[in-house]
Amino acid sequence: MSTNHKPLSKKQLEETLIQYRHHFHEYPELANREFKTTETIKAILTKWGIKLLPTNLKTGVFAEIGTNVGPTVALRADIDALPIQEESGVPFSSKVPGVMHACGHDTHIASLLGGAYLLKQLEASLPGKVRLLFQLSEEDKEGALQVINDGQLKGVNAIIGFHNTPHQPIGHVGLRSGITTGAIDKFKVTLTGVGTHASAPQNGEDPIAALGYEITELQSLISRELDPFKAAVLSITHLSAGNTWNVIPSIAFFEGTVRTADKNVRQEIKDRFFKIVNYTALAHNVKADINWYAGDPSVDNDPTLTKIVKDETAKFAPIYVQEQQLGSDDFSCYQDIIPGVYANIGNGGQVSLHNSHFTASDHLLIVGATFFEKNAVRLLKDLKTNHQRVNNNDSL
Template identity: 45%
Template sequence: MSNEVLAPLLTDFDHKLVAIRRHLHQHPELSHEEIQTTASIRAWLQEADIRIADFPLKTGIIAEVGGKNEGPIIALRADIDALPIQEETGLPYASLSPGKMHACGHDFHTAAILGAAFLLKQQENVLKGTIRFIFQPAEEKAQGAEQVIRSGALEGVRAIFGMHNKPDLPVGTIGIKSGPLMAAADGFVIEIEGLGTHAAVPEAGIDPIVTGAHIITALQSIVSRNISSLQSAVISVTRIHSGTAWNVIPDKAILDGTLRTFEEGVRSQVIARFGQVVDGVAAAFGTKATVRWIKGPPSVSNDGELAEVATQAANQAGLTVITPKPSPAGEDFAFYQKSVPGVFVFMGTDGPQEWHHPAFDSDERALPISAKYFAGLAEHALQQLGANITKKAAE
């Protein structure tokens, strides 16, 4: 059933969230460029009389509801940036910016958390603490969360919650689990230096392409022969660049790729072994190789007690709760979890394609479901954390 057919079933609140999401979808902005997106979010917050918090961010915005009663501060986070992808959905509200698209659903996340803010604003006088809303830039470059942390926006925060839409889960389903949920995502660049020569006389040079081919094969042995079958790691070489002519053996070859892991110990082990393998193979072929790592976010790993709080809120909201399979995709929400306990959930959106696909879309029925869930989760978390504080004070 299409979103257009579903439209008559929506309430005024639902229509508002849909309109916000479609506006954002039509006007995507890339990481660090979310100027108009930030301005739009600010306008919607101000229209709802939600106070804007004063944290120094070039793009992105922080807002708060509550604080009229004593209690903890918790944060709800949404990411706001888009991807450099040409949209192929054919939707009437498709991107108006060529080569830019909300192909990961950050427009959905933003609209849903705005909806939670609108709902919580109505309950502001009775909230047992403060809800801080983080509309974060530059998630796709894995840089925005660290910018938010440097701004001071996590100061005083006792817990943080976030979500990612999940196209392969039906609307009304939520994936919640404690422990690792999404992978640490690191990139690598291997530069191999050989000695160029005519392709007809390879013995006069040192072929970096042959070295690169053997490095690619040898790297696969790291996971199969160094990592336990009970653990997980993925090494993928995704780009090979070398040479300029069909009859010339070049001086240099460059290999790019990514490493995905869920445990910090495995991550360190693979990186160490990676360097040994590259150095050894390069030396065996008489070449020299260097490895440059592009450190990405660590693994998203959910706090067990807060995962239970999130599950209780989901049950109260009537959602179907499942234990999701961990995703090898990366998420810079992990940086927040290095500073404060947090939980990241997968919200079912029943989409036609996976993340980062030109035809990606989300079922808009999930918007009000998500907004109401996070509003309820925020209230429940304040009550639980406040009760824990009181209990510990009494002890």
């Protein structure tokens, strides 16, 4: 950062971050299309003298702060929005029809920019480097893998991030060691029978009747077969069959999702899903084709790093125990490779994520910026001292 400019005070920085957040909120972009968002982030970082890293990705920004030899800690913020028409009524509502930051990623962007500003001022004294990951396409569940395949985790020893959280006081930080979110799997089942006139079902094989039994049997998988002390959800969310009142169609399909918090349960449900679908189809003389899409694993916070982050965060923000939930976040893909901590920060809102009326307080931004700054410095110091945790991932 140029020494010709007096550093911003905490109040000035907060005001600046609020302006940035409002801009990103007004001009949201969908996953893999975050072109203007990317250029704006690059312009801000460049203005502050922060080194941008090369990338083969069309969107997303990657940068680095630090000049000294030592470990590297990554800080992550997701930057994409959702295909939702905003109805929140805030003065800085989306100006893009049908697109909204209904998950609060605009608060993540502004917070990481704030953390970057604070860390840039400490650059000469940092005992290592800080990698900034402004990640594309979290909502499409592929962004983290794109970042990893692009080599942006090379040399990184640990990673931290946070998600803004409704129904929690503004600026309160939630932390939990171990599993905090669910693993996500998607499925689509196509049932093929023999179409016929609705007055003569005996002349065909009815995929609609089979579909009804499939749904009933699959719901019993959770209620009657799973240990009630192990969390899992199976939701069938979309089905379709036929197009008129007097024809039994030849094809019906349904799709949905499975969420689990235990690796063994995840595999067990998949195995039983295939057996139930195939045998139920067989019993109704129809053919079942199953497409199963394995999604992100569970967010799994490293116990040692979580304790460090909790101790450091308690110096500047109230702490609460983060609740486990079965939503997903592709931050977990990073944790499959390096240890990491993913926190929650209360946004003071009373409307859930992915809702057209969603709001988040501007006042969480400075807490988020401080969370990134203080914990990056603390982790760098601990990693430098505790050499057994430093194992460069140069092969990534």
